[in-house]
Each structure stands twice: as structure tokens, then as C-alpha cells.
Amino acid sequence: MLHDMETPAPLAQLLQALDAGDVPAARAAAAALQRSGLHATQLAAEVLHELRQPLLGVKAYAQLLAEDGGSTGPLRLLMAQVERMEQIVSDFIRLASERPAPQQRLSLAAPIWAAAKLFSVNPDSARMSLEVEAPEDIFVQGNARLIEQLTLNLLNNARDAMSGRGRVKVVLTTVGSAPVLYVADWGPGIPDELREKIFEPYITASKRGTGLGLSVCRRIAQEHDARIDLAPHGALRDVPPPATVFRVLFPASEVAPGQRKRLLVVDDETIIRMVFRDLMGKECEVIEAASGEEALDLLRESPVDLIVTDKNLPGLSGLELAQQARRLSASSRVILMTGYPSLVTTQQALELGVVDYLLKPFDDIREVRALLRSTLSAPPPQPSAVAQVKRVDVLEDNPSTAAQIAEALELAGLEARVLPTSELIALEPPAGVVVSWDFAPAYGRKALELGKALAQGAPFVVLAEHLTMETALESLRAGAAACLPKLLSDTTALSRELTRAFKKGVP
Numbered sequence: 055m056l057h058d059m060e061t062p063a064p065l066a067q068l069l070q071a072l073d074a075g076d077v078p079a080a081r082a083a084a085a086a087l088q089r090s091g092l093h094a095t096q097l098a099a100e101v102l103h104e105l106r107q108p109l110l111g112v113k114a115y116a117q118l119l120a121e122d123g124g125s126t127g128p129l130r131l132l133m134a135q136v137e138r139m140e141q142i143v144s145d146f147i148r149l150a151s152e153r154p155a156p157q158q159r160l161s162l163a164a165p166i167w168a169a170a171k172l173f174s175v176n177p178d179s180a181r182m183s184l185e186v187e188a189p190e191d192i193f194v195q196g197n198a199r200l201i202e203q204l205t206l207n208l209l210n211n212a213r214d215a216m217s218g219r220g221r222v223k224v225v226l227t228t229v230g231s232a233p234v235l236y237v238a239d240w241g242p243g244i245p246d247e248l249r250e251k252i253f254e255p256y257i258t259a260s261k262r263g264t265g266l267g268l269s270v271c272r273r274i275a276q277e278h279d280a281r282i283d284l285a286p287h288g289a290l291r292d293v294p295p296p297a298t299v300f301r302v303l304f305p306a307s308e309v310a311p312g313q314r315k316r317l318l319v320v321d322d323e324t325i326i327r328m329v330f331r332d333l334m335g336k337e338c339e340v341i342e343a344a345s346g347e348e349a350l351d352l353l354r355e356s357p358v359d360l361i362v363t364d365k366n367l368p369g370l371s372g373l374e375l376a377q378q379a380r381r382l383s384a385s386s387r388v389i390l391m392t393g394y395p396s397l398v399t400t401q402q403a404l405e406l407g408v409v410d411y412l413l414k415p416f417d418d419i420r421e422v423r424a425l426l427r428s429t430l431s432a433p434p435p436q437p438s439a440v441a442q443v444k445r446v447d448v449l450e451d452n453p454s455t456a457a458q459i460a461e462a463l464e465l466a467g468l469e470a471r472v473l474p475t476s477e478l479i480a481l482e483p484p485a486g487v488v489v490s491w492d493f494a495p496a497y498g499r500k501a502l503e504l505g506k507a508l509a510q511g512a513p514f515v516v517l518a519e520h521l522t523m524e525t526a527l528e529s530l531r532a533g534a535a536a537c538l539p540k541l542l543s544d545t546t547a548l549s550r551e552l553t554r555a556f557k558k559g560v561p
Contacts, residue, residue, distance in 0.1 A: 155197040155277065162226055162233055162304075163188040165198045169205035170224065173213075181219045184209070188226040191336045192233045194304050196278045204274040205235070207267040208300050212239035215298065225290060232306040236285060238296035249284060271302075280304045314339045315430045316356075320349040320363035320375065321391070330362065333423050338430060346370025346378075353382055360409075360429055365392035365399060373399065376406045387429060400526040405536055405555070411527055443482065446556075447508050448472045449489040449501065450517075458545060459488055459517070465549035468556075476504060486556045487514035490540065491525050502532040515555045 071079035166188045173179050194201075205224070212222045216239060225236040244252060253272045275282040285301035315338040319330040327342045334340055341358065343349035346367045352358075361379055365372040372390050379386040390403050393414040403411055409429055416422050446463050450456040451474045460470035468485060476495035489505030491497075496504045505514045513535035518525040521539045529537035536555035538548070 155200055157195050157197050157278075159193055159195055160198050161190050162192050162194055162196075162201065162235070163190045165202035166205050166224060166226060166235070168198075169202045169209060172202075172206055173209040179209075179213055182213050182216075183219070183221045185221075185223045188224065192226055192228060194233055194278070196304075200274045200277065204271050204302065205237070207271050208237040208302075211267050211300075212237060212241065212298070215239060215241040223290070223292070223296065229303070230306060233304040235302040235304070236290060236299055238290055238292070238299040240294070240296050241298060243297035244284070252284070253282070271300075275302055278304060315360070316341060316358040317426065317430065318343065318349060318352060318358040318361045318363075320344075320346060320361065320367065320372070322364065322368055326364070326391075329419070333419065334426055337427070346372065346375040349375055350378055350382075353379055353386075357383055357386075359387070360426065361386065361388045362412075362426070363388065363390060365390050366394065373402055373406065376403070376408055380406065389425070389429070395523060397521065397523055397526055400523060400530065401537060404526060404530040404534060407535075408530060411530055443485050444469045445471055445484045446486045446488060447484045449487065449493050449496075449505055449508070450474065451490070451494045455490070455517075455540060458548070459552075462545050462549040462552055463488075465546065466553045466556075468552075473508075483510040483512055484508070486512050486535075488552065489514060489516055491516055491518040491529075491537075492540070499528060499532075502528060502534065505534075506532055513556050515552060 067079070067083040071083050167186065170184060170186050173182075174184060209222060209224070213220065221240045223236075223238045225238070227234055227236075253268045272282055281303045283301055283303075285299040288295070289299050289301065290296060317330070317334055317338050318341045319327050320343045321327050322344050324344075327344075331340045331342065338359075341352060343352055346363070347370050349361070349363065350370070353361075361376070363372040363375050367375070370378070372392075376386075376388040376390065379388060388406070388408050389410045389412060390399075390408050391412045391414055392399065395411070395413055400411055410425060412422065412425075444467065446468045448456060448459050448463075448470050450459060450472060453474075456470075456472045456474070460472060463470045470488075471484075474495075476493075487505045487509040489501050489508075491501055493501040493504070502516065505516070508514070514533075516525070516529040516532075516534045516537040517540040518537060519540045521537065526537045536551065538551050538555075
């Protein structure tokens with residue numbers, strides 16, 4: 055909360071006056087800030103400027119609320135404006151402390167449309183004609199709240215430049231790989247003597263404006279490594295041309311066209327391939343194949359970063375495709391899809407090193423997109439070095455089962471180190487790890503995490519007393535080399551399965 059923060063006394067008085075809606079007291083506090091120092095003056099002036107619009111909204115809807123006898127619609131808008139006022143104050147407190155705002159990859163369209171909506175509900179904008187062209191496929195690394203404020207300031211600046219009716223246009227596009235935002239108006243234009251210093255505080259050609267909105271825009275642009283300026287004549291091809299066009303040029307995408315990740319989608323259903331193309335086509339290069347054979351031909355021509363394939367394909371199956379892809383490139387990553395899951399095929403997928411096993415129909419396509427993004431962004435797996443040690447760490451707290459596993463490993467020419475507790479001692483990487491799903495000190499997923507950490511990149515095998523789809527899928531997604539039934543009565547058979555998993559060759 056603002057009152058809990060240590061702020062200069064004049065600024066605290068200003069914020070208290072704003073909270074109380076006392077405009078004369080706020081002006082007096084602003085004057086006190088002006089006497090206390092230039093930096094505080096500019097901050098206070100910017101806060102005041104940005105609060106003018108939401109305070110206007112509060113006043114207007116408070117009047118409507120009184121007329122309507124407390125209608126819930128205007129009340130919701132009233133509260134939204136109050137929340138926005140609080141957010142603006144906190145933003146400028148943050149900017150004053152020079153702490154960067156959190157940023158993430160986002161579509162520029164969302165904050166632009168949000169700003170357009172706020173602009174439209176303001177009564178001062180009732181006589182403005184607003185046009186917005188903002189496609190959703192233009193992304194930046196940024197802070198949505200600040201980009202919304204930048205856009206709203208430019209819209210308010212355009213409105214204040216005009217009297218009576220007017221036209222304002224917002225265009226979001228790209229120049230090369232750089233996103234560009236244009237905000238244009240058909241007002242009187244900016245006098246030549248002001249064009250060079252229009253982004254300085256208190257510089258304005260409007261009788262209504264304070265000359266602070268554009269300085270805030272410049273600060274927000276700088277925080278996004280963007281450049282804001284007046285666009286050259288002809289930047290927008292409207293007839294008649296706009297009098298003023300502000301341009302915000304964001305940094306170009308770091309990923310060149312030739313460096314885009316490549317996703318191969320293999321499915322004999324056209325609609326499934328279309329779903330993946332529309333889902334990921336804006337983020338990576340999506341290549342399509344209707345059969346395993348066609349996919350192999352594409353893989354022989356050039357590698358891809360990720361393969362998503364249906365299990366039941368005509369001809370070459372998805373599992374066979376995964377196997378062939380691994381032969382072409384040991385670092386191939388495959389996600390398997392199926393509408394007919396089974397424990398057997400899950401185990402086969404696990405042994406082939408499949409990344410994940412998606413069940414059709416998808417419960418949530420957004421989760422599928424998140425999986426694809428995380429897999430594509432992860433570094434490709436590196437071929438494991440041939441282990442020089444023979445030690446296999448065994449996480450098993452049942453003595454009889456531990457003895458059976460140790461015997462099976464001995465038949466495979468490996469040495470077991472049984473670890474009955476989760477209090478592990480760090481040693482050199484083992485040749486592999488055998489972890490029990492039912493390991494009491496760390497059951498289920500916790501056991502998988504423990505086994506994976508202990509393996510340090512070596513293969514790890516999961517043994518489950520009751521082998522189910524859940525245990526097999528969880529093991530697959532954790533990166534296990536195999537998930538086997540624990541209670542194998544034949545020690546030789548267990549040795550053979552462990553040998554296959556550790557890729558040591560059958561003795």
C-alpha cells in the first residue's frame with residue numbers, strides 16, 4: 055500500500071489529497087513538490103497528469119450512479135477506474151525508484167485494444183471516431199500495463215489536440231521483423247517550433263493538455279528498448295493524410311527467419327494437421343506429413359527440432375517413425391499422440407525416449423501449446439557418454455526386492471549400491487539408477503525426481519509394484535529409460551530388461 059511506503063512528505067500529502075478527491079489540496083501539494091526539487095516535481099506532475107483521466111471517469115460515473123439509484127453497471131466501471139488510478143500511482147512510484155517492470159512475451163494487440171476501450175468509455179472521447187488495426191500475431195517482450203498506458207496517452211494526446219469532432223487511428227504493423235505502433239490524428243498538427251521538443255515535460259500545443267503525457271510515453275518506450283518519435287510524412291497511406299502520426303518502433307525480433315524452430319506434424323487426419331499449424335504457425339515453422347513414410351523422406355532432406363506424430367498411421371506407425379528418426383539423428387525429439395492408449399505402447403514409447411504421450415481428444419489445447427513451446431525452447435538432448443563405471447544406484451527400501459535387483463544387475467555385469475533412504479551422498483555419476491515407484495521415503499513423482507537427480511544424466515529405470523498407465527506416463531514424462539513391473543519372478547528376465555534399458559547389450 056502507498057501509505058506504508060516511505061515517501062517524501064509533499065508527495066505523501068499529494069497522494070492523500072488524491073485519495074480523498076481534494077483537488078485544491080492536491081494542487082497545493084504539487085506546488086510544495088515544485089519547491090522541493092525538480093525530480094520530485096516532474097514525478098508529481100506526471101502522477102497528476104495520469105490521474106486526470108480516471109478521476110474524470112470516477113466523477114462521471116458517480117453522477118450516473120446517483121441518478122440511477124446505485125445501478126451495478128456504473129458501479130463496476132467506477133471501481134475499475136479507481137483500481138486503474140491506484141495502478142498508475144504504483145507504476146510511477148516504481149518508475150521513480152528505477153526498478154524495471156516485469157516483462158514477458160505478449161501479443162501487442164491485447165494492451166492496445168485495452169487502451170482503446172478505456173479511451174472510448176471516457177465522456178471526453180464521445181465525439182471522436184476511433185479506428186484500430188491491431189493483429190494478434192505481433193509479439194514483443196514487454197509489460198502489458200505500461201504498453202496500455204503508453205497507447206492511452208497517445209490517444210488522449212490526439213483527442214486533446216482536436217476540438218469538437220475528430221478522427222483518431224491506431225495501426226499496429228511490422229517493418230521487417232520490428233513491431234511498429236502508429237497513432238494518427240487529423241487535428242491541427244504540431245507547430246514546427248515544437249516538433250523537436252514535443253517529448254519534454256510541459257511542452258504542448260493544446261490548451262487542454264499539460265504537456266506531460268508524451269514524456270511518460272518516452273519513458274515507457276525507453277523501458278522497452280523502443281523508440282518513439284513523429285513519423286515521417288506518408289507513413290500511413292490514408293486520404294486525406296493525417297496531420298500528426300506518432301510512431302513507436304519496438305526492437306526487432308531476435309529470431310531471424312532462417313533460425314525459426316521446425317516442428318514436423320505427422321497425422322493422416324487433415325484437420326489435426328491444421329490445428330497444429332494454426333496453433334504454432336506464428337511461433338515456428340510447421341511442416342506437415344500425412345504418413346510415416348512421407349515424414350521420413352522429409353527428415354532425410356533436413357532435420358527438425360520436434361516431431362509430433364499420431365501412433366496409428368497407415369503403413370509405418372508412429373512408434374516405428376520415432377525409432378527411425380532416432381536412427382537418423384540421436385537427438386531427435388518425438389511426442390506421440392493417440393486416441394487409443396495402452397500400457398504396452400506407453401512402455402514402448404518410453405523405451406524409445408519419446409518426450410510425451412498425448413491423448414486424443416486434447417483436454418485443453420493451451421496445455422498442448424505450452425508443452426510444444428517448452429520442448430522447442432529446451433536444448434536438444436546430447437548423446438550420453440559411454441559409462442566407465444559399473445555402479446548402479448538402487449533406490450529401494452524393501453530388502454528382499456533390493457536383493458533381487460542387485461542379483462539381476464550382477465548378471466548384467468553391473469554393481470548395485472542399494473540406497474534405502476532419501477538422504478543421499480553425492481558421488482561420481484553412476485552407470486544408471488533403478489528407482490522404485492513405491493520408494494517409501496519419496497513416493498511416486500518424488501521418487502522419479504530423486505532418481506533423475508541421482509542419475510546425473512545417466513539412464514534411470516522405474517520399477518512399479520503395480521504397473522499402470524499413470525506410472526508409465528509419469529515415468530515417460532520424467533525422462534526415464536523404462537518403467538518395469540517390480541515383481542518379476544525371473545531374475546534373468548529382470549536382468550535382461552535392465553540391460554536393455556541401460557543399453558549395455560545382453561550378456
